[in-house]
Amino acid sequence: MQSVELLLDADADEAVREEWRELDEAGLPSLARHTGASNRPHITLLVAPEGAETRIASLRDAAALLPVPVTLGGLLLFPSRHGAVLARAVVVTAALLTVHRAVHDAVGRAVTALPVSVPDAWTPHVTLARRLTPAQVAVALEVLEAPVLAATATESRLWDSATRLVHPLGPGQPSR
Template identity: 55%
Template sequence: MDSVELLLDASAEELLRRDWEFLRRAGLPSQARHAAASNRPHITLLAAPRIPDGMDGALAALAGALPLPIHVAGLVVFRTGRGHVLARLGVVSQALLELHRGVHRVLCEVPDVAVNCVPDRWVPHITLARGLTPAQVAQATELLPPDHGLVPLPALRRWNSREKTTTALTSDGEHG
């Protein structure tokens, strides 16, 4: 799946990477186990099998709203066919909803957008781990701090899953 993602600033990213590391050290599934340089804490605004390259200019124009503050709050669990996903919940603001809707307006012709990304069904979150059992979810919630507070979202990028590349849609898109 290709995606359009919001990135955290460096200090907020470090908080989330610490969450990943707490889980990894406890022997639990963790995003820390993915060593790719593109693996960064992020909030997905839209995911689809293919997002065309030709839309980058229109997406970058939306980045004028950045940086946006977001409260990185407690933990949330999503059930999937391959276990549970543990994530940090992002508290929605009007500005974040407007940016999300703007991305979907720009990419309205993109087919097969992931259902959990569409407006009015989207839950902004930062994934910490995938494939957990219920017992592992319980263990993880005991390890992690309850809240990370208000953090800035300064950068927007596009992920190309076929080429395994990211494209910065803001000047600090890979340095957040």
């Protein structure tokens, strides 16, 4: 699987990582437990089974639209077969939708594997935790304050889960 992701500015990145830590310290599932170098707070723009890497030049053109201001809003829950996914909502703006659509135009709509990531069906978010039980969701809601957070999407990257490689797309500094 491949995904195109927006990365946040340093302050917002650290604020989300702090929320990951708060969940972990409360004994809850959290992305803080994923210690790989590629694990960064991000907004997923597209998920594809394969083929996105062949369109890196077009994806870099879409990345030229960055930076884009974003706002992290309240908490969201997504159902899944393996428990709830807890995330921070990302407020939809015209600028964010323009970047999202440009990424999908760059790879072609037929490439998309995740229907909820396509234009007009997308819920932008930053994931905090996965596989939460209903009881853990209740605790997470008590633990996290989740204040509104002004941020900037500064760069984008292509993540390839099969090769475990990150391909920086721009325009910011290379991804960690």
